Amino acid sequence: MLNVEKILFPIVMLFYLAAMVLYFLFTALKKEKAAKWAFRVQLGTLVLHTLVLICRGIGAGRLPMTNQYEFASSFAWGLCLVSLVFIWRFRFPLLGTFAVPVILLILGYAALQSREVHALMPALQSGWLGLHVSTAIIAYGAFGVSFVISLIFLLRERRSDDSFWARSIPASEKLDLISYRSVTLGLLFLTFTILTGAIWAEQAWGSYWSWDPKETWSLVTWLIYAVYLHLRIRRGWKGRTAAIFAAIGFLCVIFTYIGVNTLLPGIHSYK
Amino acid sequence: MRKIRDLLTSMSFAIVLLVLLAACCAFGSFITQGQTYEWYAGAYGERAAVLIMALYLDDIYHSWWFFALGGFLCLDLLLCDLVRLPSLIRRTKKAIDPQSILRSPVTASLSHVADPAPVFSALHMPEPKAFGQDGVSGLFSVKNRAGLWGAWVCHLGILLLILGFGLGQMTHMEYTVYGVPGDEKPIGDTGLTLSIDDFRIDRREDGTARQYTASITVSGKNAAAQSGKASVNHPAALHGLKIYQNSTGWAAAVTVSRDGETLQEKVLCAGEYMPIQALPELSVFFNAFYPDYAPAENEALEGHAYLYTLYYRGQIAGMNILLPGEVITVDDYTIRFSDPQEYTLLQVKQDRFTSLALMGGLIVLIGLLLAFYCQPRTLWALSGQDGLWNVYGFSPKGGALFAEQLHSAQEATPKLQKEE
Ligand code: HEM
Numbered sequence: 001m002l003n004v005e006k007i008l009f010p011i012v013m014l015f016y017l018a019a020m021v022l023y024f025l026f027t028a029l030k031k032e033k034a035a036k037w038a039f040r041v042q043l044g045t046l047v048l049h050t051l052v053l054i055c056r057g058i059g060a061g062r063l064p065m066t067n068q069y070e071f072a073s074s075f076a077w078g079l080c081l082v083s084l085v086f087i088w089r090f091r092f093p094l095l096g097t098f099a100v101p102v103i104l105l106i107l108g109y110a111a112l113q114s115r116e117v118h119a120l121m122p123a124l125q126s127g128w129l130g131l132h133v134s135t136a137i138i139a140y141g142a143f144g145v146s147f148v149i150s151l152i153f154l155l156r157e158r159r160s161d162d163s164f165w166a167r168s169i170p171a172s173e174k175l176d177l178i179s180y181r182s183v184t185l186g187l188l189f190l191t192f193t194i195l196t197g198a199i200w201a202e203q204a205w206g207s208y209w210s211w212d213p214k215e216t217w218s219l220v221t222w223l224i225y226a227v228y229l230h231l232r233i234r235r236g237w238k239g240r241t242a243a244i245f246a247a248i249g250f251l252c253v254i255f256t257y258i259g260v261n262t263l264l265p266g267i268h269s270y271k
Numbered sequence: 272m273r274k275i276r277d278l279l280t281s282m283s284f285a286i287v288l289l290v291l292l293a294a295c296c297a298f299g300s301f302i303t304q305g306q307t308y309e310w311y312a313g314a315y316g317e318r319a320a321v322l323i324m325a326l327y328l329d330d331i332y333h334s335w336w337f338f339a340l341g342g343f344l345c346l347d348l349l350l351c352d353l354v355r356l357p358s359l360i361r362r363t364k365k366a367i368d369p370q371s372i373l374r375s376p377v378t379a380s381l382s383h384v385a386d387p388a389p390v391f392s393a394l395h396m397p398e399p400k401a402f403g404q405d406g407v408s409g410l411f412s413v414k415n416r417a418g419l420w421g422a423w424v425c426h427l428g429i430l431l432l433i434l435g436f437g438l439g440q441m442t443h444m445e446y447t448v449y450g451v452p453g454d455e456k457p458i459g460d461t462g463l464t465l466s467i468d469d470f471r472i473d474r475r476e477d478g479t480a481r482q483y484t485a486s487i488t489v490s491g492k493n494a495a496a497q498s499g500k501a502s503v504n505h506p507a508a509l510h511g512l513k514i515y516q517n518s519t520g521w522a523a524a525v526t527v528s529r530d531g532e533t534l535q536e537k538v539l540c541a542g543e544y545m546p547i548q549a550l551p552e553l554s555v556f557f558n559a560f561y562p563d564y565a566p567a568e569n570e571a572l573e574g575h576a577y578l579y580t581l582y583y584r585g586q587i588a589g590m591n592i593l594l595p596g597e598v599i600t601v602d603d604y605t606i607r608f609s610d611p612q613e614y615t616l617l618q619v620k621q622d623r624f625t626s627l628a629l630m631g632g633l634i635v636l637i638g639l640l641l642a643f644y645c646q647p648r649t650l651w652a653l654s655g656q657d658g659l660w661n662v663y664g665f666s667p668k669g670g671a672l673f674a675e676q677l678h679s680a681q682e683a684t685p686k687l688q689k690e691e
Contacts, residue, residue, distance in 0.1 A: 090672075119479045122503035174671045181672075184643035191639055195632045204504050206445075206515035206618045208625065209436065211332045213300040223293035227286055234282045260300075 001059035002117065008052045009073075009111070015045040016080075016104050023097040035093035039084070042096060046080050053077060060117045065133040066124060072110035074133070075257070076103045078141030082182070086145050090178050094169060098148040109258075128200035136193040140253055142186030143225075147250035149179040150243040157240060176239055179246055180232060187225045194218055217256035224249040279347055280354050288344055295340065299331035333440075341433055348430045352423055359423055366416050369402040372651050372665075379674035381662040381681050387652035390662050393680035396650050409660075411651035421642025428634030435628030443622040451522050451538040451614045458619050463491040463510060468498070470615045472519070483516050485615045501617060517618040521560055523577060524610040529603055540614045544582070547606070553588075555599070555606055556580040561592050577608040648673065 022038035025031060053074060056064035064070045083099035086092065153175045169175065197215070202208035209215060228245040231237040278284055303314070306329060311320035327334035365371040384390060391399050391412055399410035446459035455466040469486040482502050489509040490496035499507035501516045508514075520541055527535040527547055535548050539557040546554040558578040580590040581599070593599065599606040648666040655661060666673035 119475055119477065119481075122480055122482050125481070126504045171671065174675075177670050177672050180668075184639075188636075188639050188643060191632075191636055195636065198632070199629070200504075202625065203506060204515075206506065206513065206517065206620050208628070211299065211304070216296050216300045220293045220297045223289050223296070227289045227293070230282055230286050230289070234286070 001055045002115075005052050005055040005059060006115075008048065008055065012045060012049050012052055013104065013107055013111070015041060015048060016100055016107065019045060019096070020100040020104060023093065023100055026093060027097045035096075038096055038100075039087060039093060042080065042084060042100065046077070046084060049073075049077050049080060062120060063130050063133065065137070066120060066129070067113070067118070069110050069113035069115050071133070071137075071257070072106055072113060074137045075140050075144075076106040076110065078137035079103050079106065079144040080141075082138065082141035082145050082185070083148070086178065086182060090170075090174075090181075092170060092178065094152065095145065095148060098152060099145060102144055102148060126200055126204065128196050128203070132193055132196040132200055135189045135196060139186045139189035139193055140257070142182045142189060143221075143250050143253045146179050146182035146186060146246045149175055149182060150246040150250075153179065153239070153243040154247075172239055176232075176242065179243065183225055183228055183246055183249070187222070187229070190218065190222055190225070194222065213260045214256060217252065217260050221249060221252040221256055224252050276350065276354070280351050285347060285351070288340075288347060292340055292344065295331065295337060299328075302328050302331070304330055304332070338437070341437060345430055345433050345437075348426045352426050352430070355423060359419060363416055363419055366419070366647065366649065367413050369404055369411055369651075372411050372413075372649055373404070373407065375649065375665050377663045378666045378669055379664050379677045381677060382659075384652070384660040384662050384681065387660045387662050390652070390677070390680045391650055394648075394650060394664075394676060396648075399650070399652070407653060409651055409653040411649065413647070413649050415645045415647045418641050418645035418647040421638050421640075421645065423638070424641055425635055425638025428631045428636070428638050430631070431634060432628050432631030435624045435626075435631050439622040439624035439628060442624065443620065445621075446619040447517075447616065448619060449520065449540060449614055449616040451540070451612060453538070458489070458512070461491075461512070463489050463494060463512070465489050465514070465617070465619065467615060467617075470613070472613060483519060483615065485516050485617060487514060487617070489514075511621060513620050513622075515618040515620065516615065518616045519613045520616060522612050522614040523557060523560075523608045524612075525555065525557065526607045526609065528605050528607070534604075538610075538612070538614070547601075547604070549604060550601060552584050553601065554582045556582060557608070558590075560611065575611065579608065 019038050019041040022034050022041055026034035026038055053064050056070060056073070060070075065074050079099060080103050083095055083103075087095050152169060153172060156169045156172060156175065170178070194215075197218075198208040201210070201215075224245060228242055228249060231242045231245055302323065303310075306314075308320055308324055311323050311329065315323070323329055327336065331337055381390065387410060388399070391410070396412040396414050399412040401410055402408065444459070444461075446461075448456050448458060448465050450456055450467050452467050452469050455464055457463070458465050466488045467485060468488055469484075471484045471486075472480055473482040473484070475481050484500055484502040486498070486500050487507060487509070488496050488498040489512065491510070494510055497509040499509050499514070501507040501514045503516050506513045506515045522538050522540040525537055525539045525545055526533055527549060529549070535545075537545050539545050539555075541557055541559045544554050544556050556579060558580055561576045561578040576595070577593045578590075579593060579599070581588045581601075591599075593608055595609075646666065646668045648664065648669060650662065650664045652660045652662045662677070664673060664677050669676070
């Protein structure tokens with residue numbers, strides 16, 4: 001199974017690359033047909049990517065979400081899923097143009113990580129692990145989408161006189177609303193992630209909150225997105241300032257995920 | 272007073288407080304916590320170390336100013352929820368009052384609709400009700416009024432969560448007990464005793480640990496014995512205490528004998544002393560195994576040496592390595608190390624406010640669900656003189672997306688529109 005995964009993984013990356021090219025074609029040439037095909041290819045790649053994760057899960061005999069490689073792959077999967085839902089729901093293919101390169105970047109990071117399968121230490125063998133990590137994947141995916149939308153928002157603002165951007169991007173108000181939807185999805189799931197993590201930590205280590213850097217940074221992320229929500233309510237700070245905070249929020253997400261493991265010490269870094 | 276209240280309950284203040292809190296939390300993760308002055312001086316320089324100690328940056332999350340920040344947040348949340356409660360109740364009541372609906376802002380509208388019923392159902396609104404007022408008649412339908420309470424419930428949850436966490440921090444008790452099967456040890460100053468009845472390590476084929484399980488009994492003078500099992504991820508709850516299988520360490524049996532007769536025997540955990548009863552001024556200390564153990568089942572446990580220290584009247588009298596089979600000889604007594612084994616380290620905790628914090632967390636989740644996925648919306652239709660209807664919608668959070676939905680509802684029912 002692990003061999004199947006090994007073969008499929010680069011194929012998945014190639015397919016994402018194909019989807020990216022199609023999205024670029026759509027953006028550059030304004031061809032709706034390319035957008036349709038890009039969406040289909042991305043959807044197909046999601047199915048293939050799911051297969052890769054299933055193979056990994058079967059091969060390792062557990063959920064494929066417990067080391068940097070597996071989590072990066074799952075994170076990319078979550079971003080792919082959430083972006084597809086948002087593209088479909090809000091008829092917004094331009095999201096794919098920006099999201100698929102981010103997915104590829106994350107997969108590139110995954111490809112650089114060790115793929116060895118290690119047995120789980122006892123503390124990691126908990127039903128809460130599955131809930132904790134799978135909600136984190138959706139949360140991170142949703143925040144990734146909001147990051148991409150915020151970038152588009154800021155780009156649109158800077159180039160409001162450029163007719164190409166004005167034509168191919170929804171109005172700022174709608175962008176702001178879509179970004180809000182993705183942040184709310186992410187925040188809901190992040191809250192769930194933190195709660196399940198706390199319940200699990202209580203059972204495994206006897207303390208539901210111990211200011212471990214990863215815990216701390218997920219709280220920082222949570223607070224930043226809370227600030228975003230409040231900024232949106234306060235008139236005047238809705239568009240630009242909120243978009244900047246949504247972008248900062250995602251940088252916190254990335255730091256929580258990569259920076260904490262590599263730069264700071266803590267319980268989460270034993271993986 | 273009013274000014275202070277207005278400032279505290281203002282959105283800008285909340286934002287500043289939240290940003291400040293996020294910044295402090297982040298800051299604390301960059302400075303290694305819980306070290307000594309000397310450590311900081313070595314790592315960051317003398318000046319920085321003085322600053323770190325003066326501002327309690329060595330233990331940010333337990334510093335008085337961090338607590339104060341948390342307290343401020345609580346006060347702010349409480350004030351905000353109290354101040355907004357009456358208007359929230361009023362808004363909830365008004366949301367289904369036709370007179371208020373007629374005066375409410377409009378997010379999007381449709382005109383010249385022949386039959387409004389399909390628009391209501393296309394937007395998944397509840398069955399519309401008829402109303403007639405001041406010569407105006409029409410239909411209205413209100414959905415997700417509970418969503419108005421989302422932020423309020425969320426803030427209440429955060430308040431309870433912080434309260435539960437803070438009270439827990441202030442009142443919780445925590446003890447560590449370690450030992451091997453047969454040991455009976457006091458649990459701090461609780462007056463209770465913990466007996467380790469058994470300790471098992473379940474290993475996989477490759478020798479890595481799958482699970483550690485300690486069977487334990489807690490009893491006291493006025494407390495009947497209660498037994499249970501504590502394993503990783505499955506703490507035991509006995510006499511209101513939660514007992515966690517936290518970690519393990521290495522131990523060895525130490526035997527004192529003379530002329531082949533065993534005088535004293537004890538399992539000594541690494542890091543423990545044993546006074547020799549027959550030689551009252553002498554005690555033996557088990558430092559560690561040598562070389563350090565990387566435990567694996569198929570490894571010959573007996574192949575390792577024991578690092579020990581002998582103390583005579585509290586002073587080090589000797590320190591050495593004992594190979595398997597070797598013994599320490601003092602006068603005609605022999606001290607032997609054997610039977611290497613793992614001991615269990617159990618953490619005993621009591622936090623009466625965990626459930627309050629958990630409840631707060633769940634309330635936050637409910638609040639967020641209400642705020643985000645139960646968005647209130649009102650749809651009403653007024654009949655015009657030409658027999659056609661005008662349909663109005665109000666969705667405070669829907670904006671352009673709601674307008675799109677409303678217009679696509681009209682597109683979905685084209686046959687029902689009459690041309691003017
Ligand atoms: C400093 C403490 C805080 C104060 C004073 C405060 C105040 C407020 C106020 C006045 C609103 C407007 C509600 C409305 O217009 O309906 C609001 C909304 C909200 N607040 Fe807070 N807030 C605080 C902290 C938080 C925190 C830490 C969170 C965590 C996520 C939070 C989550 C929310 C949410 C979800 C909304 C509704 C936003 C929406 O529906 O889009 N608040 N807050």
